[in-house]
Amino acid sequence: MNLGELEKLVLNYFWRVEIADTKQVYAYFEKQRGGSLNTIQSTLDRLFKKGLLKRHKEGHAFQYRAATQRKAFIGQLLKEVTEDFTLADEDSLLTAFVSLSTGLNQRQLDKMEKMIQDYRQKMIAKDAPSNALEDKK
Amino acid sequence: MIFGETAVVLNLLSIVAFSVLLMIVVVSAFIHLKGDSLSRYSASSRRQFYWLLALSPWFVGLLAVTLLLFSGSQYFPLLGVFELLHWHHPEEFVFSSWHSLSLGVAVAYGSFLIMRSVKKLIVNHCRVKQLHALAEPDKNNFFQLDANAPMAFTAGYFRPQCYMTSTLHSQLTAEEYTIVRLHENEHARCADPFKKWFFQLLTAFFPLAIARQLNHAMSLAMEQNADAAVVRVITDKAKIAMTLLKVKRLSLGIHDHYRLEQDALCHFGQPDREQDTISERIHYLLSDEKESVLPIYFIMLAAIPLSLVCALSADLFHHVIEYSLSH
Numbered sequence: 001m002n003l004g005e006l007e008k009l010v011l012n013y014f015w016r017v018e019i020a021d022t023k024q025v026y027a028y029f030e031k032q033r034g035g036s037l038n039t040i041q042s043t044l045d046r047l048f049k050k051g052l053l054k055r056h057k058e059g060h061a062f063q064y065r066a067a068t069q070r071k072a073f074i075g076q077l078l079k080e081v082t083e084d085f086t087l088a089d090e091d092s093l094l095t096a097f098v099s100l101s102t103g104l105n106q107r108q109l110d111k112m113e114k115m116i117q118d119y120r121q122k123m124i125a126k127d128a129p130s131n132a133l134e135d136k137k
Numbered sequence: 138m139i140f141g142e143t144a145v146v147l148n149l150l151s152i153v154a155f156s157v158l159l160m161i162v163v164v165s166a167f168i169h170l171k172g173d174s175l176s177r178y179s180a181s182s183r184r185q186f187y188w189l190l191a192l193s194p195w196f197v198g199l200l201a202v203t204l205l206l207f208s209g210s211q212y213f214p215l216l217g218v219f220e221l222l223h224w225h226h227p228e229e230f231v232f233s234s235w236h237s238l239s240l241g242v243a244v245a246y247g248s249f250l251i252m253r254s255v256k257k258l259i260v261n262h263c264r265v266k267q268l269h270a271l272a273e274p275d276k277n278n279f280f281q282l283d284a285n286a287p288m289a290f291t292a293g294y295f296r297p298q299c300y301m302t303s304t305l306h307s308q309l310t311a312e313e314y315t316i317v318r319l320h321e322n323e324h325a326r327c328a329d330p331f332k333k334w335f336f337q338l339l340t341a342f343f344p345l346a347i348a349r350q351l352n353h354a355m356s357l358a359m360e361q362n363a364d365a366a367v368v369r370v371i372t373d374k375a376k377i378a379m380t381l382l383k384v385k386r387l388s389l390g391i392h393d394h395y396r397l398e399q400d401a402l403c404h405f406g407q408p409d410r411e412q413d414t415i416s417e418r419i420h421y422l423l424s425d426e427k428e429s430v431l432p433i434y435f436i437m438l439a440a441i442p443l444s445l446v447c448a449l450s451a452d453l454f455h456h457v458i459e460y461s462l463s464h
Contacts, residue, residue, distance in 0.1 A: 008270050074271055074284040078302070081264045081292065096290040097317050098385045098415065106389070112419055113382055119423045120375040 003050075006035075006043050011052060011073075014066040021061045144230035151236045152205060153198040154243035155454060156447035157342070160194035163443070165347045172350055176417065179428035180361035186431050187355045191339035193440065200444035235458055247342070254338040258294060265292045272300060279318050281306060287387040289317045291324035294331040299324070308387060309380075316367055316380045323366035329359050357414055361421050368422070378419045385415055 003011070006029075013028060014020070020028075026040040044064055047053040052073070055062040068076070139147065168190070175183055231237060272280035280300045282288075287305035291297050299321035309317065324330070336355050340348040367377050 003267055003270075005270075008267075012271075070271075071283055071285060074268070074282050075286060077264065077268050077271070078282065078284055078286055078288065081261065081268060096288060097320055098381060098388055106386075108416075109382060109386055109389075112416060113379070116375050116378045116382065116419065116423070119378075123375065 004043075004046075006039070007047055007052075009033075010040075010043050010047060011066065014053065014064065015070045019063055019065045021058075021063050023061070025064070138232065139230040140228055142228075144228050147230040147240065148236065149202045149206070151240040151243075152202050152448070154240055155450070156198035156201040156444070157194040157243075159447050159450055160197045160443070161343055164190050164193055165344055168347050168350055172354065175354070175431075177429055178431050180358045180365060180421065182428075182431040182433070184355065184358040184362060185433050186436070187351060187358065188336070189433065189436060191336055191351065193443075194342065195339075197440055197444050197447055200440060201447040204444055204448045250341045251338065254334070254341060258334055261292075262294055268300070269293070269298065272298075277318055279321070287384065287390070289321055289384065291321045292330055294328075294334060297325040297328055297330050305384065305387065309383075312371070312376065313380045313383065316371060316377055317384065319367045319370055320363045323363040324359070327359070327362070329363075333359070353414075357417060360414070360418055364418060364422055374422050378422050381415065381418060381422075 009029070009032075010025060013025065017024075022037065022041050022044060025044065026035075026037045029035055029040060044053060044055075044062075048055055048064070052067050053064045054067045055064045057063075066073075175186065178186070268282065269280065272282050274280050278299075280298055282300055282302045284302045285304050286302055287308065289299070289301040289305055291299050299318065301317065301321075305317075306314065333352075333356070337348075337352060340351045343351065364377060364381075368374060371377060
């Protein structure tokens with residue numbers, strides 16, 4: 001799904017105001033960046049067709065609101081980005097701090113934690129004689 | 138049939154294609170037999186070596202053609218050595234020949250792989266751009282994403298940026314946040330997302346299992362390199378390892394969310410490899426052993442005899458094919 005610059009701005013607007021009609025959206029963006037009512041109308045229509053806005057009729061005008069909340073939308077985008085990374089090869093394009101792969105279980109992680117703690121103990125024991133020597137000095 | 142310089146170029150291209158194929162076989166055999174034993178070398182050394190392996194088919198192919206080109210020249214200093222190399226109708230290229238067929242297949246397959254990779258790059262670039270539009274930079278220019286998945290990553294091919302989700306940020310201490318930030322900054326500094334893409338493009342010419350093994354090894358080396366960059370600032374290696382483990386534990390919480398795509402992929406041996414990735418990173422971090430360094434420049438010298446072998450094999454292969462076709 002591709003989003004234009006104005007579409008993103010309008011979506012951000014709906015994550016803040018919850019519900020608005022075309023004229024309210026136009027009034028907001030006219031002050032912010034100019035543009036015509038028609039541009040806003042077609043942007044709202046595109047976002048509705050993309051399933052990002054919901055609408056219902058009140059009198060003669062449509063009332064719009066966001067179909068998904070900000071967190072859910074970003075979560076969906078993140079999922080799409082990760083899909084690009086995982087489809088060809090699990091370790092492919094993403095340089096993530098840790099991968100999303102599920103190849104480890106809790107027991108194996110516990111085992112690794114134990115290993116790190118042992119290392120820490122070993123380092124403390126190694127440093128202890130030199131610290132004692134410094135204290136004596 | 139084509140005569141003249143165009144025919145020479147086409148004949149040279151078919152030799153490049155043959156040399157590339159031969160080197161892919163050689164590198165694949167090496168990775169299959171010795172790939173796992175490279176882990177004892179330093180991450181930066183391995184990283185250089187994997188680049189060398191991925192580039193070697195093209196490098197050797199070009200070198201083989203250069204040797205063939207100069208083998209007939211009186212100005213070439215080692216003229217006597219190359220008496221074995223001789224041209225077969227170099228200024229003549231027949232479209233209905235096996236030369237033409239093999240070159241056609243190589244060009245078509247190569248173009249397909251390049252186009253597929255470029256398409257993937259463009260699609261991903263657009264998605265990352267969308268994500269970026271919804272991210273807010275913090276005071277360290279680490280872009281924050283308002284999402285439930287606990288993730289930190291670097292994305293973007295031409296101007297890579299580091300991203301962290303609000304959920305992960307909220308669960309990290311200041312020191313852990315610094316560790317993640319330094320790690321991701323190193324990826325951004327090295328332009329790792331673009332390099333990963335380019336490496337994938339190069340390895341796409343290898344058999345799938347070998348390409349996966351190479352990509353996995355390169356990915357691991359990049360991660361270990363980024364971990365090493367953190368160690369230069371935060372010397373407590375145990376703390377870095379614990380942060381790695383903590384983020385891994387948090388990511389396991391969203392495990393089910395991603396399960397569907399992961400399961401639908403049929404990764405060949407991937408779960409075992411992932412186990413190696415995190416444990417290898419931790420082992421590498423905590424290791425006190427002195428790292429071995431691969432003699433990269435010495436290995437690069439091997440390209441010269443390999444190019445000669447490729448050039449001779451192209452010649453030999455030519456004889457075999459022409460003999461079997463005409464008899």
